[in-house]
Amino acid sequence: MTTPLADVAASGATLRAFLHGLPGVDRVGADQRAKMLGTRSIKTTAKAEAIDLAIRMVDLTTLEGADTPGKVRAMCAKAAHPDPSDPSVPKVAAVCVYPDLVGLAVEALGGSGVKVASVATAFPSGRSSLEVKVADTALAVAAGADEIDMVIDRGAFLAGDYLKVYEEIAAIKAACARPGDEHGAHLKVILETGELATYDNVRRASWLAMLAGGDFIKTSTGKVQPAATLPVTLIMLEAVRDFLAATGRKVGVKPAGGIRTTKDAIKMLVLVNETVGEGWLDPDWFRLGASTLLNDLLMQRQKLATGRYAGPDYFTLD
Amino acid sequence: MFEYAPAPESRDVVDIKPSYGLFIDGEFVDGAGTSFKTVNPATEEALAEVAAASQADVDRAVQAARKAFGAWSAMPGSERAKYLFRIARIIQERSRELAVLETLDNGKPIRESRDVDLPLVAAHFFYYAGWADKLGYAGYGPAPKPLGVAGQVIPWNFPLLMLAWKIAPALACGNTVVLKPAETTPLTALLFAEICRQADLPPGVVNIVTGAGETGAAVVNHPDVNKVAFTGSTEVGRLIARSVAGTGKKVTLELGGKAANVIFDDAAIDQAVEGIVDGIFFNQGHVCCAGSRLLVQESIAEELLESLKRRLSRLRLGDPLDKNTDIGAINSAEQLARVRELSDIGEAEGAERWSPACTLPERGFWFPPTVFTGVAQSHRIARDEVFGPVLAVLTFRTPAEAVEKANNTPYGLSAGVWTEKGSRILWMADRLRAGVVWANTFNKFDPASPFGGYKESGYGREGGRHGLEAYLDV
Incomplete structure (x- = not known):
């Protein structure tokens, strides 16, 4: 990677100096800004557009110990055709599964245009050796994953060993390469902001992930609370905005975990619109990681079109 | 979209x-x-x-x-x-x-x-x-x-x-x-x-x-x-x-007031930008304690102004009853005339005037959010209370100079200090001659907090x- 900031990772000391030299984040101010943007009132035509955009941005996710081939196939069918009764509903951006189910998802989605993302690197805790994490990633890439959602080593980050986190991300990025595929799998870097605790850490981890080559930065695994809060997403959006200005490279953002309602999703879109602008209002640059959000989006979409709410039984549960 | x-x-x-x-x-x-x-x-x-x-x-x-x-x-x-x-x-x-x-x-x-x-x-x-x-x-x-x-x-x-x-x-x-x-x-x-x-x-x-x-x-x-x-x-x-x-x-x-909003180079920049906006564009700047003088440390002035301008271009001006409106109307024709007059004087005195692209409604009293850069303490827009959405930007080099400029006004109602350094906030608050000093925030009110000049x-x-x-x- 050649960016104007390539040399900041020359050593642990330079990396630390750089990350600690980033402007701080004032928690009260960030919370207040996110709260104010949460009061935006998105109605009628704007709401209809927002709902369709949000559907196109969904990474439909199942990350359970109990996931089975049947469960994953059903979810893939829903991802390609979210509402079987209404062909005007767009398909979602991707499905997100564990590495061992990638092959199955690729097969189930063949030709639909829905991407397959896989978590990797000893998800969700990230507690394993680099060798295991690379192998975990390679397994998913070989099985045809379009995107890899890795977790950072929060222990190393909190211990101040930023270089270890950086090198691990770079190694996973290398493992995303695929013979005959120029770009390889897209790398999303999960910061698990609920464990980083402070907004200063969120900003530093965002820059660390981008410097190390991440294509996307993602808030959470969904296994830790709090997950994708508005202020945390705001800070990550500010980071990708500033990173683009500093390096010329554009990075995507994916809030994941706890986004359950259409209202939550629209607040996220407002945040994107008023922080980084419409350049990020596209599934290539912004995703919503969620499992239950899609049905609420479908329900609100139908309500807007018909003026009535259909009962939950009219929306499929896959 | x-x-x-x-x-x-x-x-x-x-x-x-x-x-x-x-x-x-x-x-x-x-x-x-x-x-x-x-x-x-x-x-x-x-x-x-x-x-x-x-x-x-x-x-x-x-x-x-x-x-x-x-x-x-x-x-x-x-x-x-x-x-x-x-x-x-x-x-x-x-x-x-x-x-x-x-x-x-x-x-x-x-x-x-x-x-x-x-x-x-x-x-x-x-x-x-x-x-x-x-x-x-x-x-x-x-x-x-x-x-x-x-x-x-x-x-x-x-x-x-x-x-x-x-x-x-x-x-x-x-x-x-x-x-x-x-x-x-x-x-x-x-x-x-x-x-x-x-x-x-x-x-x-x-x-x-x-x-x-x-x-x-x-x-x-x-x-x-x-x-x-x-x-x-x-x-x-x-x-x-x-x-x-x-x-x-x-x-x-x-x-009246002509409050200084002082931004140090170690401030939380994104929140400081929000604070500047809240300070001067809240209520169309019709606020006696408005942060109408931005004092920014020269070493970050360019970067901060770029962020501020980007942020201002996202302000939504228009129908005050619309729930998404950020900037409403100027209260009266008389006040609008005063804001226009002082802004024109600012331009004539040599300060650089900037406003984001925004369409003003045809009827009613409207004035776009406006920023003056290259302002000196001697300019009238740095001294007179405009009582409108008009920000005068000045720079300083050291904390002592910031205090000196902040206090160099006949008014003394409020001031703002933005820095991540707690000791500097206290040092500044001791020296600013203003009834309210906000630290890392602006225009925050509470009935339990005394207010005056x-x-x-x-x-x-x-x-x-x-x-x-x-x-x-x-």
């Missing part, structure tokens, strides 16, 4: 009468002066015809207040508190109505009247209701006495909030009041009069007389008024100070325990 569709708050929640009288002794009565129209500054549409109080009307109001004072001041504090709590609750219940009316009459965005003004108004009444039976513990002796009749004159920038700041402490301490709202924004005060009736407040405890400057002068100069409270321009404040000198009337004046920004404090002193015979 992503254009927000119009999301207007319904104006049907408020019933505006074609004409309004004065509120004297618990009744709405005609005024002897020439009535006037109050207009919606966003559309120039006339909202209602409002009575003007003559000297004789003011005299009747003061007499009504005097008559009510005996029983009101003799009432146990716990009983007065019940009325204040009741008023506070009715304000909360009718807050949507009050917010819409405030926005219609004043031009401020509904988001601000709904989320800032009205919650603070109710909070102020709740806060002083709590003091009414505890005055003996406020530090002014075991049983401090009220002053009598308070004559209060308030401005148009926060019509209902300034009313709350004046009436709540006065009533809690056992005074009765004659209040004159601003000529361009009388409607919420008249709705408040209706709320006083709804709360069964004894007649004469609150009297509201509408009118222009002469009505205000009649209130201030009335010989039977014991206390004068004024919020408004330094110019009028001077006149008032002169006219009450030697009369034995107690006075508090809350006047140094130098030509006035004297006395409103809010908090300190605010009681202005209404007690101590």
